[in-house]
Amino acid sequence: MHLIIKLIFILTGLSNDPPADFILGSWYTEEKAALIGFSKNEQGYFGEIIWLKDSLKSGKTKVDENNKNPNLRKRPILGIPIVWGLKYEDGNWEGGKLYDPQSGSTYNCQIKVKDTLTIEVRGYLGLPAFGRSVYWTKVEK
Template identity: 30%
Template sequence: MRSTLVRHVLAAMLSISPLGDAKAATVSDPAGVWLTQSGDAKIKVSRCGSALCGRVVWLKEPLDKKTGKPQLDDHNSNPALRSRKIIGISLFIDMQAAASNKWSGKIYNADDGKTYASTVTLLPSGHLNVQGCMGTLCAGEDWTR
């Protein structure tokens, strides 16, 4: 598998034309629409000042199975926010550059309505690794463009 990856990377590098610098820049830029590892949501990642923003733009199941209405942020710990739609919610909170291709801040999890310490890392494979931590316990997943 590793040799296949190396061949793909080399082929991509050789195919970049002198005008392809913009393409090359996007490979190291996390901006874009990312599919979560489970495939149930798409998150639009963009720069917002010095931070990185991530907003839900698509859900595999946008309607609540019980009500038939758009899914709401009904697990939010703040009762005033429980009626907002999941599509449009900002997930990244104060996600600041921590290293090359790595950002650190907080992430909101609409599944349980909680916010966790988080890191987002753009991997050499082109995936976006998103981790959330509760104390010393961390879990993460890789998103694809």
């Protein structure tokens, strides 16, 4: 499949691998329940929740109530980092962490390009084979 993606990038005028900054911008989660904004800093690429379809719960702002750290359970979900520490290597973003606010768990993370508008976000423990992928869609300008 990676070969097909490279071919798409070649045919569309991009290099063999997506550029490192391809991931920057806004991405809808698989169920379009949230929008994740990707940026980069000296630690690597990171993404935070910039929009929620349902930002209220019982008339109040949704908070990170499932966080394993009790000190973080009152912070609003909107604006929290959910992906961080990703480094670009050989056409993929690897070595990062992925936080799932629904479970309060943090996983290892890698991201691969599926096509010019879709990325595969894989959260896992130990090895990538022991994980789960979701697919996020780029917000077109």
